[in-house]
Amino acid sequence: MKKLDRVALASLPTPVEALPSLTTALGGPQLLVKRDDLTGLAFGGNKTRKLEYLAAEARAKGARMLITAGSIQSNHCRQTAAAARKLGMDCTLVLVGKPTLSPEANTYLDMLFGAELIWVPKPERRELRLKEVFAAKHAASRKPFLIPYGGSNPTGAAAYAYAVQELAKQKVEPDWIVFATSSGGTQAGLVAGVALTEMKTKVLGISVDEKAKTLADRVATLATETVTLLGEKKRFKSRDIRVNDDYLGAGYAEMGNREHEAIHLFARHEGLLLDPVYTGRAAAGLADLIRKDFFKKKDTVLFWHTGGQPALFADKYRTGLLE
Ligand SMILES: Cc1ncc(COP(=O)(O)O)c(C=O)c1O
Numbered sequence: 001m002k003k004l005d006r007v008a009l010a011s012l013p014t015p016v017e018a019l020p021s022l023t024t025a026l027g028g029p030q031l032l033v034k035r036d037d038l039t040g041l042a043f044g045g046n047k048t049r050k051l052e053y054l055a056a057e058a059r060a061k062g063a064r065m066l067i068t069a070g071s072i073q074s075n076h077c078r079q080t081a082a083a084a085r086k087l088g089m090d091c092t093l094v095l096v097g098k099p100t101l102s103p104e105a106n107t108y109l110d111m112l113f114g115a116e117l118i119w120v121p122k123p124e125r126r127e128l129r130l131k132e133v134f135a136a137k138h139a140a141s142r143k144p145f146l147i148p149y150g151g152s153n154p155t156g157a158a159a160y161a162y163a164v165q166e167l168a169k170q171k172v173e174p175d176w177i178v179f180a181t182s183s184g185g186t187q188a189g190l191v192a193g194v195a196l197t198e199m200k201t202k203v204l205g206i207s208v209d210e211k212a213k214t215l216a217d218r219v220a221t222l223a224t225e226t227v228t229l230l231g232e233k234k235r236f237k238s239r240d241i242r243v244n245d246d247y248l249g250a251g252y253a254e255m256g257n258r259e260h261e262a263i264h265l266f267a268r269h270e271g272l273l274l275d276p277v278y279t280g281r282a283a284a285g286l287a288d289l290i291r292k293d294f295f296k297k298k299d300t301v302l303f304w305h306t307g308g309q310p311a312l313f314a315d316k317y318r319t320g321l322l323e
Contacts, residue, residue: 001161001162001165001196001230001231001232002229002230002231002232004053004056004155004158004229004230005053005056005057005060006052006053006056007052007055007056007059007087008052009039009040009041009048009051009052009055009083009086010039010040010041010044010048010049010052011038011039011040011044012039012049012166013166013169013170014034014035014036014038014039014166015034015035015038016032016033016034016035016167016170016172016302017032017033017035018030018031018032019031019032019033019269019270019272019303021269021270022265022266022269022270025265025269026265026287026290026291027290028290028291028295028297028301029175029176029290029295029296029297029298029299029300029301030299030300030301031301031302031303032172032174032300032301032302032303033270033272033302033303033304033305034167034172034177034302034303034304034305035305036049036163036304036305036306036307037273037279037305037306037307037308037309039307041079041082041083041086042078042079042081042082042109042113043078043109043307043309043310044079044307045075045079045306045307045308046075046160046186046306046307047075047076047079047080047150047151047307048079048083049159049160049162049163050151050152050155050156050157050159050160050185050186051079051080051083051147051151051156052159053155053156053158053159054145054147054151054153054155054156055083055084055087057145057155058087058089058145058147059087061145062143063089063143063144063145064089064090064142064143064144065084065089065090065091065092065137065142065143065144065145066080066083066084066089066090066091066092066144066145066147067091067092067093067094067130067133067134067137067144067145067146067147068080068091068093068094068130068146068147068148068149068151069093069094069095069096069126069127069129069130069149070093070094070095070096070149070150071095071096071097071123071252071253072095072096072097072106072107073105073106073107073253073277073310073311073314074093074095074106075106075275075278075307075308075310075311076149076150076151077093077095077106077110077115078106078109078110078113078310080093080147080151081093081109081110081113081114081115082109082113084113084115085113085114090114090116090142091113091114091115091116092115092116092117092118092133092137092144093110093115093116093117093118094118094119094120094126094129094130094133095107095110095117095118095119095120096119096120096121096122096123096125096126097119097121098119098121099117099119104313104314104315105310105311105312105313105314106310106311106314109310118133126149127149130146130149134146149183150182150183150184150185151183151185152183152184152185152186152188152222153185153222153225154222154225154226154228154229155229156185156189157185157186157188157189157192157222157223157225157226158189158192158226158229158230159189160185160186160187160188160189160190160192160193161189161190161192161193161196161226161227161230162189162193163189163190163193164189164190164192164193164194164196164197164199165193165197167302168197168199172302173199173200173201174201174299174300174301174302175200175201175202175295175296175299175300175301176201176202176203176204176295176299176300176301176302177190177194177201177202177203177204177301177302177304178204178206178282178285178286178289178301178302178303178304179204179205179206179282179303179304179305179306180205180206180208180278180279180281180282180306181205181206181207181208181210181215181219181243181282182207182208182209182210182278184205184215184218184219184222185222186205186304186306187203187205187215187219187223187241187243188219188222188223188226189223189226190203190304191203191219191223191236191240191241192223192226192227192230192234192236195223195227195234195236196227196230196232196234201302202242203242204242204243204244205219205241205242205243205244206244206247206281206282206285206286207243207244207245207247207248208248208252208277208278208281208282209248209251209252210243210245211245212243212244212245213238215241215243215245216238216239216241216242216243217238219236219241219243220236220237220238220240220241221236223236223241224236244285244289246285246288247281247282247284247285247288249281252277253276253277255276255277255280255316255317255320255321258281258284258285258288259276259280259281259284260280260320260321261284261287262274262280262281262283262284262286262287263276263280263283263321264321265283265287266283272305273309273312274305274308274309275307275308275309275310275311275312276311276312276317276321277308277311278306278307278308279305279306279307279308282303282306283303286301286303
């Protein structure tokens with residue numbers, strides 16, 4: 001794999017840990033966790049890996065500010081705001097929601113980093129507003145660099161192909177990798193990385209908000225483009241991509257009983273924190289699939305923890321989790 005330019009933002013390699021108590025509690029395959037919640041930058045998470053390559057591209061282009069978009073509790077936005085500051089840049093975030101006088105959790109952190117927050121009332125307005133903001137900053141000679149939603153373009157996804165190389169160096173080759181998938185960059189990178197390192201591992205994304213077919217199409221395209229960017233050749237089809245959309249529950253960022261149970265399972269068996277939106281939903285899917293004997297007992301299943309825990313402190317989830 002070709003090496004792309006990188007700026008160091010993350011503490012790597014992240015540890016791989018066994019989950020013995022959870023393995024026993026679920027009576028299932030051997031469970032491991034890859035701790036990308038420990039990537040380090042401003043409470044870490046998967047976006048920090050992507051930002052190492054996206055920010056390098058921004059720097060190479062002489063950018064002085066990063067612009068991106070996300071939901072009100074976007075982990076991607078929080079990590080982008082922190083990355084911008086670490087690199088001496090400004091940051092503007094287009095957030096879906098209403099301006100608030102008492103920002104919570106990730107939004108509170110965005111403000112601590114001094115990011116400029118621009119609000120749009122509905123997700124459908126996000127992309128257009130992002131383009132308008134970029135054009136306005138460009139016209140004002142602020143040298144903006146646009147990071148797509150979720151950092152999910154080939155440059156961002158490449159970080160997860162390298163993350164698979166990191167896993168191979170840790171001498172871990174699980175039968176399955178299970179994780180939360182949303183904008184698809186993490187999954188595209190993992191799929192590309194597993195193919196290029198010739199691992200036998202199967203990559204299963206638990207969708208947080210998208211229908212499986214939509215996401216599989218997007219991931220296949222992005223994985224193909226990522227491999228090309230890395231100077232290799234391989235074409236992925238939608239049917240090569242494993243996405244499970246059985247756990248969408250009441251919709252994006254709506255915590256239900258399943259997420260509630262998964263957060264408690266991990267907290268009380270392993271002292272490990274999940275988040276209510278992404279890893280909680282993915283872990284709920286994992287637990288359910290184990291109970292349905294989807295995996296073989298002798299399998300090793302690695303849960304790739306993608307971070308997101310600051311959302312635990314948002315009022316919307318905090319109270320419910322203690323019930
Ligand atoms: C904690 C967490 N996990 C998983 C994801 C999904 O990653 P991707 O957007 O690359 O599919 C996100 C995206 O925002 C996230 O914040």
